[in-house]
């Protein structure tokens with residue numbers, strides 16, 4: 001551990017851990033120190049460690065239950081990033097929190113609202129004898145994307161809102177590195193790519209609108225049998241303040257599209273996922289009823305920004321006595337739980353032939 005820089009262990013060595021966390025933690029070397037990489041298997045941990053050698057030459061690989069236990073007992077490790085299959089994360093997250101580690105975990109926060117609530121009550125129970133709770137953050141990155149944040153600001157200028165549309169065509173086939181990972185296909189994880197990826201699109205919707213989804217009516221289907229069900233979802237949504245909208249998500253499409261579009265009495269705001277000058281990112285367009293169109297393109301920055309926010313919060317907790325509950329609210333369990341709750345309500349509605357289903361908005 002460098003002076004004044006918290007030490008972190010990365011738990012997980014899968015595609016996202018290797019392709020996103022390891023390089024981003026390198027870029028964040030001035031504010032967080034990668035100390036250990038853990039995987040369930042020795043091979044996975046050692047391979048991932050090679051990817052971090054350039055910036056963390058002293059980091060160690062650990063594996064299995066014994067390796068995990070030694071990380072949880074290591075006082076030089078202040079925080080862990082849990083990047084594991086969704087159905088196994090909560091158990092490890094809770095063990096780390098109980099050991100006093102600050103935690104950032106990948107989305108979805110849990111496989112169901114009920115699972116998240118039961119983990120939340122175990123976390124709350126740790127706050128006895130005035131001990132400060134460690135941070136429990138959930139990485140979903142969309143709440144940190146600059147283009148989506150900008151869209152939320154434009155939407156406030158739209159006057160009366162007529163409606164919102166979320167349109168996602170995300171081809172998922174054997175060309176994708178995520179296609180063949182098995183955990184989204186297991187019986188203990190219901191919802192496949194629709195739950196795992198859907199939370200992102202709902203996070204974008206809730207943030208742009210600055211308003212919660214109250215109830216949904218949806219139909220899902222299973223068309224591409226090489227994908228776990230469902231791969232196709234159409235929903236009518238009611239926001240808390242009375243605005244209505246539609247959400248369409250399709251993983252079996254051949255075409256690619258990702259749009260959030262809000263129409264108001266004073267103009268229209270649209271966010272598109274796109275590529276500019278070889279950079280992947282989002283373009284936010286604001287078309288006011290009167291005046292010039294404004295366009296802002298921002299390359300993807302959410303994963304970096306949320307890891308930076310977490311690392312800075314950990315440093316404030318470790319060195320300045322901040323409490324975990326004061327950490328950046330965009331990564332809070334409540335936000336992440338509400339994204340899961342919207343998708344879950346859509347599944348419930350579809351199970352009852354599209355009858356409206358109320359979204360669970362509270363953790364307790």
Ligand SMILES: *[C@@H]1O[C@H](CO)[C@@H](O)[C@H](O)[C@H]1NC(C)=O
Pocket residue numbers: 155156158159160161209210211241242243
């Ligand atoms: C709902 O919320 C949006 C975003 O804050 C706002 O612009 C809109 O006017 C609200 N609609 C109603 C009916 O209150």
Ligand SMILES: *[C@@H]1O[C@H](CO)[C@@H](O)[C@H](O)[C@H]1NC(C)=O
Pocket residue numbers: 171172173174175253254255256
């Ligand atoms: C997967 O989908 C993308 C986008 O439609 C396409 O370019 C690619 O060829 C597809 N791969 C396979 C194996 O079908």
Ligand SMILES: CC(=O)N[C@H]1CO[C@H](CO)[C@@H](O)[C@@H]1O
Pocket residue numbers: 219220221223232233234250252253
């Ligand atoms: C492209 C595609 O897979 N479309 C399907 C989406 O789901 C509806 C049912 O809601 C099916 O009828 C479509 O074939």
